[in-house]
Amino acid sequence: MLSAVPPPDQPRILNMHFFMPPAVRVVELMTCGVTHAAIFPFLYAELTRLKLSPVVVKKESTGFLFNRIWAAIKRECLTVIAEGVGSPEDIDGVWTQMFGSQEGPCRIMDQVGLDTVAHIEEHYIEERGFNPSARDFVVREYVDKGKLGKKSQSGGLYPPQPENPPSTSQTLYILDLGLTNLSAPLASGRVLAGSTDGKTPLTPLSTFESLPDGITALSNRLYWTAMGPPSTNTGSIRSSTLSGGDITTILPPGAVHTPKQITADRTNSFLYVSDREGMRVLRFRPDGSDLTVLVQNGDFNDPEHKRDQTRWCVGIAVDPIHRLLYWSQKGPSKGSQGRIMRAGLDIPRVETAENRSDIETLFSGLPEPTDLELDVETETLYWCDRGELPLGNTVNCASVARGAEAEVEEGRSEMERKLGYKIILSGLHEAIGLQLDLGNGVIYASDLGGSVYRFNIDGSGKERIYEAECAFAGIALV
Structure with a gap:
């Protein structure tokens, strides 16, 4: 190409390397061999002004800095295989x-x-x-x-992935906590409706919510939690039709302290919610009746109990077939004291929510587990973790079938054997919401960084379908 440029103009030519995806802000600058030296500080300043991150390659090279390093990585990976x-x-x-x-x-x-x-x-x-x-x-x-990779029906280094696009007839409901509205961060939450491919703009169904965190659907209605100002015991459960009409309060402020994730037992028509500072797990009917405390980890009127974040309940999942309840206790922020617990849907006879003896700790030492989802058929539990990398800001899964821990762990990586679970996706930004779509083989996840992602069950094919100046929390798919 350079030979086609008149010699007097050749000093104006240089090599520039932008990266994909555009979120990577690095730009490499390299001489063509005769590039005028004054061009580099000029472009460096201009690119910096545009919020990019320029890097000047010191001399002409076959391949930019990253290309050469990446080529070596690819070469060694292929050699290992x-x-x-x-x-x-x-x-x-x-x-x-x-x-x-x-x-x-x-x-x-x-x-x-x-x-x-x-x-x-x-x-x-x-x-x-x-x-x-x-x-x-x-x-x-x-x-x-003919194994060329993703573009080939024969696959590549990985087997071919079946094309199974999510149904566009489904609606994705997403909660915005409202924390990015600095003028009223505790009363600017929204319930939003979008599409599974992200091509439909998010539409507000309800606004001025007080820190909405978890959302689910049951019998053609939406149910979501409103945490209220932290530590004030003013949380509530709200509901509307799927189109956002007939908004009503199911559990009034004070009936639940700081409700987090909410889930539905569609077999028995119950709703379950984890109550964070309430240190409990609750069950109730869609009209708010039959409110029952199933797990009670402490007394929120006791300041010492309330400060102990290892008691706080956050995520929730229910297995109506095996009659089991799962919940997360996140522990201190980024504290690696998180746990995922399990108990029966019914409190054992002559026992109470405070002293029930059937509570199991399935996983401990987790960075900071948040929302849960359960594949009841395979008894596979999925969860988000908003703790620090490398184990936090992830989506994870593990078999929770009785006796699964005793099975031969063939095909598992060394990391999976060590942890006892599998990290299927990382790189989220304060991961919160999680929604399985088993019929289409995909998962949706949201984070406080303002992104909603869709990816395959195995963690591949991650794509950001929504990005906004929001603090996204719970997700529901209808």
């Missing part, structure tokens, strides 16, 4: 845990296309004399067999 040292799943699992990234190098190579990976490696071999074994391996075992 070729030698049978590790699988793509092993490599990506270690990578995402170490660096907190959304995708590992093998998954990214599949997205780019293995034919493109081979072509780039061919260029480096010609220019820099590298060992061609990694290139030869990917061409022989994948490219020549």
Whole structure:
């Protein structure tokens, strides 16, 4: 290209490397060999003014800084696979845990296309004399067999993923806590309606809510929690039709202290809610009747109990088939004292919510677990964790079937065996809301950073479907 430019104009030419996705703000600048030195400080200042992060490569090179480092990573990953040292799943699992990234190098190579990976490696071999074994391996075992990655029906380093797009007839309901409205952060919450593909603008169904946190649907109505000002015992449960009409209060302020996630038992027509500073789990009918305390971890009138965040109940899930209740106790912020608990739907005879003996601790030492979801058929529990990386700001899953811990853990990564659960997605920003869509094989998650994501059950294919200046919390799909 440079040879086509008149020599007097060649000093005005340079190489610039932008990154994808656009959220990555880095821009690499590199000379074409004769670029005028004054261009670099000028572009550096302009790019910085535009909130980008410029990096000046010190000399002309075959490949920018990142390209060269990334090429070495790809080359070694392919070598590890070729030698049978590790699988793509092993490599990506270690990578995402170490660096907190959304995708590992093998998954990214599949997205780019293995034919493109081979072509780039061919260029480096010609220019820099590298060992061609990694290139030869990917061409022989994948490219020549039509296994080009995500764009190929034959798959690539990973098996092909079935195309199963979510039904666009479904509505995604999302809560905005309202914390970004600095003039009234405790009374600016909203109930929003959107679409599963994010192409429909979010529509407010209710506004001026007091810190809405959890949402679910039952019998063609929405039910959501309103926490109220923290520590004031003024939380409530609210409800509306699916279109936002007939808004009413099911449990008035004071009937529940600081309600967090809410879930529905559609088999028996009950609602369940975790009450954070109330340190309890509650059950009630859709009209607010038959309010029952199932778990009570402390007395919110006791200041010492109320300060102990290990007692706080946050997430909730119910299994009406096996008659089991699951909830999270998040512990102090980023404190790695979080737990996920389980008990029966019914308090044992002659016992109370305070002293029931059937409570189990399934997982402990978690960074800060929040919302739960349960695949009842497979008895797989999913949860968000808003704690610190590498284990926090994640979506996780584990089998909670009785006796599952005694089964042979074939195919599990070393990290999964060590933790006792699997991290399927990382890189969220204060992860809160979670919604399974088992029929379409996808999961939705939200975070306080203002994003709603959709991704496959195994954590692949993550895409941000909504992004706004909001603090998103609970999600429901109808």
